[in-house]
Amino acid sequence: MxxxxxxxxxxxxxxxxxxxxxxxxxxxxxxxxxxxxxxxxxxxxxxxxxxxxxxxxxTRNGLLAALYQDYDQRQTAVFEERIGKARAQLRERARAIAGGYIACVLSQGREIQGILAALAGSPELMEVKRRYQQDFVARCAEWLGGFAAGGDVPEAGYWAILGAAESMSEAVAAGSVEQAVAEVELERLIVSTVKRV
Missing domain, CATH: 1.10.10.60 (Homeodomain-like)
Known part of the structure; x- marks a missing residue:
């Protein structure tokens, strides 16, 4: 249609x-x-x-970058709202991040998957995606860093959280994993990543 x-x-x-x-x-x-x-x-x-x-x-790439930026701004607003409502406890923050990430992907449906695929097809657009990924990693450090027993989570740990969030969201969007199950598993992964330090 x-x-x-x-x-x-x-x-x-x-x-x-x-x-x-x-x-x-x-x-x-x-x-x-x-x-x-x-x-x-x-x-x-x-x-x-x-x-x-x-x-x-x-250009078309400019439009794709603008669409991704639009998505990222909405995603950030969802995270800020959920983190703002969560108590300052690791599990609550992890739940807010897990639920927020998956909810954002689902709210945009298959459209965001298409945009992400298009971003991967161009070095210029991959740089756009990488910038937003780095922002997410920095926000995770801000939201979760204070809960690490040994000081702070290594940056690689935050990248692992991002990778898991992306994969889990794709699985939910594809219907391979139920949303509630995915949120619980992602929350567990976030908590264990932070606690292992």
């Missing part, structure tokens, strides 16, 4: 237009897949001219 075009173009402030274009791009990825995503197709589905889409994203 093709993405539904929006009503005729009207002049929107730049920020609102960018939001509209991102929302239409997410819908296109969900309905037609990442391979069908181009700035021309986006402009058509959004009811704007091609120059408008190009002005916002410049």
């Amino acid at each position: 093709p993405a539904r075009p929006v009503p005729p173009r009207r002049r929107l402030p730049r920020e609102q237009r960018a939001r509209q274009l991102l929302d239409v791009a997410w819908a296109l990825v969900g309905e037609e897949g990442t391979d069908a995503l181009s700035l021309g197709r986006l402009a058509e589905a959004a009811g704007v001219t091609k120059p408008v889409a190009y002005d916002h994203f410049v």
